[in-house]
Amino acid sequence: MPQPIPTLRWEGGVDGHLVLLDQTRLPNEVVELHCRTVEDVWQAIKRLAVRGAPAIGVAAAYGVCLSLNSSGSLPLAGRVGEGVRSGYPALSPLPSPPHQGEGTGGNNIEVVRLACDYLATSRPTAVNLFWALNRMRDVAACGLAPEQLPQALLVEARAIHAEDAAMCTAIGQHGADLLADLPVGTGILTHCNAGALATAGEGTALSVIFELARRGKRPHVWVDETRPLLQGARLTAWELTQRNIDCTLITDSMAAQVMRQGRVQAVITGADRIAANGDSANKIGTYSVAVLAHAHDVPFYIAAPSSTFDPSIATGDQIPIEQRLGDEITCGFGQRTAPEGVNVYNPAFDVTPARLIRAIITERGVIKPGADL
Amino acid sequence: MPQPIPTLRWEGGVDGHLVLLDQTRLPNEVVELHCRTVEDVWQAIKRLAVRGAPAIGVAAAYGVCLSLNSSGSLPLAGRVGEGVRSGYPALSPLPSPPHQGEGTGGNNIEVVRLACDYLATSRPTAVNLFWALNRMRDVAACGLAPEQLPQALLVEARAIHAEDAAMCTAIGQHGADLLADLPVGTGILTHCNAGALATAGEGTALSVIFELARRGKRPHVWVDETRPLLQGARLTAWELTQRNIDCTLITDSMAAQVMRQGRVQAVITGADRIAANGDSANKIGTYSVAVLAHAHDVPFYIAAPSSTFDPSIATGDQIPIEQRLGDEITCGFGQRTAPEGVNVYNPAFDVTPARLIRAIITERGVIKPGADL
Numbered sequence: 144m145p146q147p148i149p150t151l152r153w154e155g156g157v158d159g160h161l162v163l164l165d166q167t168r169l170p171n172e173v174v175e176l177h178c179r180t181v182e183d184v185w186q187a188i189k190r191l192a193v194r195g196a197p198a199i200g201v202a203a204a205y206g207v208c209l210s211l212n213s214s215g216s217l218p219l220a221g222r223v224g225e226g227v228r229s230g231y232p233a234l235s236p237l238p239s240p241p242h243q244g245e246g247t248g249g250n251n252i253e254v255v256r257l258a259c260d261y262l263a264t265s266r267p268t269a270v271n272l273f274w275a276l277n278r279m280r281d282v283a284a285c286g287l288a289p290e291q292l293p294q295a296l297l298v299e300a301r302a303i304h305a306e307d308a309a310m311c312t313a314i315g316q317h318g319a320d321l322l323a324d325l326p327v328g329t330g331i332l333t334h335c336n337a338g339a340l341a342t343a344g345e346g347t348a349l350s351v352i353f354e355l356a357r358r359g360k361r362p363h364v365w366v367d368e369t370r371p372l373l374q375g376a377r378l379t380a381w382e383l384t385q386r387n388i389d390c391t392l393i394t395d396s397m398a399a400q401v402m403r404q405g406r407v408q409a410v411i412t413g414a415d416r417i418a419a420n421g422d423s424a425n426k427i428g429t430y431s432v433a434v435l436a437h438a439h440d441v442p443f444y445i446a447a448p449s450s451t452f453d454p455s456i457a458t459g460d461q462i463p464i465e466q467r468l469g470d471e472i473t474c475g476f477g478q479r480t481a482p483e484g485v486n487v488y489n490p491a492f493d494v495t496p497a498r499l500i501r502a503i504i505t506e507r508g509v510i511k512p513g514a515d516l
Numbered sequence: 517m518p519q520p521i522p523t524l525r526w527e528g529g530v531d532g533h534l535v536l537l538d539q540t541r542l543p544n545e546v547v548e549l550h551c552r553t554v555e556d557v558w559q560a561i562k563r564l565a566v567r568g569a570p571a572i573g574v575a576a577a578y579g580v581c582l583s584l585n586s587s588g589s590l591p592l593a594g595r596v597g598e599g600v601r602s603g604y605p606a607l608s609p610l611p612s613p614p615h616q617g618e619g620t621g622g623n624n625i626e627v628v629r630l631a632c633d634y635l636a637t638s639r640p641t642a643v644n645l646f647w648a649l650n651r652m653r654d655v656a657a658c659g660l661a662p663e664q665l666p667q668a669l670l671v672e673a674r675a676i677h678a679e680d681a682a683m684c685t686a687i688g689q690h691g692a693d694l695l696a697d698l699p700v701g702t703g704i705l706t707h708c709n710a711g712a713l714a715t716a717g718e719g720t721a722l723s724v725i726f727e728l729a730r731r732g733k734r735p736h737v738w739v740d741e742t743r744p745l746l747q748g749a750r751l752t753a754w755e756l757t758q759r760n761i762d763c764t765l766i767t768d769s770m771a772a773q774v775m776r777q778g779r780v781q782a783v784i785t786g787a788d789r790i791a792a793n794g795d796s797a798n799k800i801g802t803y804s805v806a807v808l809a810h811a812h813d814v815p816f817y818i819a820a821p822s823s824t825f826d827p828s829i830a831t832g833d834q835i836p837i838e839q840r841l842g843d844e845i846t847c848g849f850g851q852r853t854a855p856e857g858v859n860v861y862n863p864a865f866d867v868t869p870a871r872l873i874r875a876i877i878t879e880r881g882v883i884k885p886g887a888d889l
Contacts, residue, residue: 170852171852376845380858381855391860392846397861399801399866400803428769478850479544480749481746482754482757485757487764
């Protein structure tokens with residue numbers, strides 16, 4: 144059963160807007176979020192209404208389309224200010240874009256460039272964001288007539304969207320082939336959410352699981368709840384339940400225990416950025432799972448599109464790690480669960496070294512450790 | 517600075533009652549809970565108003581005193597029923613105890629025996645509970661005149677209480693001696709709460725940290741929040757903040773990351789039961805921390821009183837592990853954070869094998885691995 148509302152969709156034509164499934168409201172409410180300005184998209188990415196490296200890339204691409212869209216003439220500078228008031232870093236306000244039809248080509252290119260620069264500040268770790276924005280920049284820079292640019296941007300964003308969905312399908316196929324020898328009823332542990340909600344298709348890690356299910360493997364998924372924001376409990380358990388995949392929710396601290404009990408035959412997670420040497424950044428706690436898998440002789444796999452690779456970065460040490468506000472940990476459940484004023488460390492990601500990764504499953508095929516990435 | 521209200525205290529004389537600091541309300545509220553019947557104590561232990569292996573033992577000992585106390589003549593059977601309605605296993609109702617002064621010695625001994633049997637059903641894993649109850653049984657069985665039994669039970673419970681406080685002090689000394697070579701500002705990670713709130717004194721693991729602080733070592737404590745019930749965030753961070761010990765709260769999934777960063781020089785936790793071979797049961801997630809510590813070459817220590825050792829159990833495989841309701845994970849803090857109907861695995865404890873434990877710090881001294889336990 145597909146999810147009731149797609150993770151993201153573009154509504155309308157060149158003057159349309161982006162509609163997101165607001166993931167902060169799941170699993171209790173299924174609510175759509177309509178983004179009509181670049182800032183709406185920036186905020187949606189920042190506060191994780193849309194999250195997951197591939198989905199962020201697609202959302203940002205559509206966000207760029209909004210920069211030249213008539214509704215983009217809302218007072219942008221003030222909306223940037225909202226971000227500043229929320230405690231996010233100060234940003235140069237965007238210039239108000241020209242009304243549709245009155246812009247010159249040069250102005251439009253500059254507006255698109257600024258929109259890309261701005262959207263790139265929403266989250267620092269997932270490289271797919273920068274990859275998608277670079278594709279949009281390239282469209283703006285390719286010398287189109289001014290009136291053609293809005294349509295060309297939308298075509299490119301739709302292409303990124305469609306490629307993402309196809310990428311998910313291919314990852315599922317390659318991953319299921321890789322794990323073809325696992326017995327029926329095999330236990331697979333995953334961390335965070337690398338499913339349909341993280342992409343424009345069936346997901347990355349979960350796509351492999353969905354494909355194994357279609358092949359009659361009846362996988363049993365151990366779902367790390369994934370503190371602090373509980374993407375495993377809220378999103379992965381929701382997706383799996385909706386599709387009738389057997390799963391059991393555990394706290395992150397129980398992963399070692401279920402591995403020790405022999406209930407886990409493989410771990411699969413997504414990734415937000417993969418350095419040239421294969422070191423992979425993913426949701427905080429992934430490194431912990433990888434160390435535990437290694438200690439229990441359980442293979443650890445990453446499933447991610449090739450857009451997740453960042454060849455400009457030699458090793459994982461150079462991947463920028465987003466630090467988030469401490470109240471995600473101290474007030475995460477709607478009430479305070481730690482004393483006032485306590486110090487909190489809240490990195491959103493950690494880096495799993497390549498030596499702990501058995502293979503990286505991409506849409507182009509499977510990369511084994513030690514292979515040339 | 518001591519905590520504002522002791523973890524537990526007996527108020528009044530032989531006809532008095534037990535007063536607990538209700539730990540389910542921390543850190544937001546400091547509330548006393550007055551236990552006037554055996555069932556009150558059973559419920560307090562079951563729902564973790566009092567928790568921590570040593571504190572449970574002391575609370576249960578005082579609970580036995582209530583069985584012969586005039587206020588113990590409340591309709592006990594009905595109160596046992598409350599537990600059943602709450603979803604806890606059905607228990608044989610306790611007989612109503614005799615009013616003070618009218619009991620015979622034989623009846624009193626039977627009432628005490630039944631109270632001990634009943635309190636022993638509150639939680640299955642911490643052996644200190646059974647150890648304390650056995651001491652109370654021995655008092656009942658030693659042939660005292662009937663009118664002497666209530667006083668003798670209270671004397672024994674007070675002795676268990678006082679010994680527990682002294683035990684904490686001794687563990688702190690031995691542990692600080694063991695870690696004397698660690699530099700000033702050393703990083704120590706702990707999981708769950710093994711502090712003053714878990715004992716009648718300064719704690720076990722935290723007693724070592726408090727003593728290191730008194731010796732000028734300025735430890736920095738990395739506090740695992742400890743899902744699902746957040747004893748680290750709610751209780752350990754509260755205790756450390758109150759005593760001005762530097763600490764940083766992290767999610768359980770970040771322990772590996774801070775170890776990798778070299779910020780942790782030692783891990784110390786408590787234990788709920790230690791098998792003859794040194795395998796140690798403690799709060800779920802402890803095994804995970806021990807595996808991670810081993811992988812990062814960080815020594816992992818347990819601090820626990822000798823009453824935590826259970827020589828009747830050869831290895832950790834035989835330690836009974838309490839399974840708790842799934843809603844501790846899915847609805848932990850007042851709001852639902854997972855889809856309805858999802859399967860949940862929620863063991864309250866796991867077992868760390870002796871090979872991962874560098875040493876066990878007891879009130880009698882430090883036991884090194886491979887030594888005769």
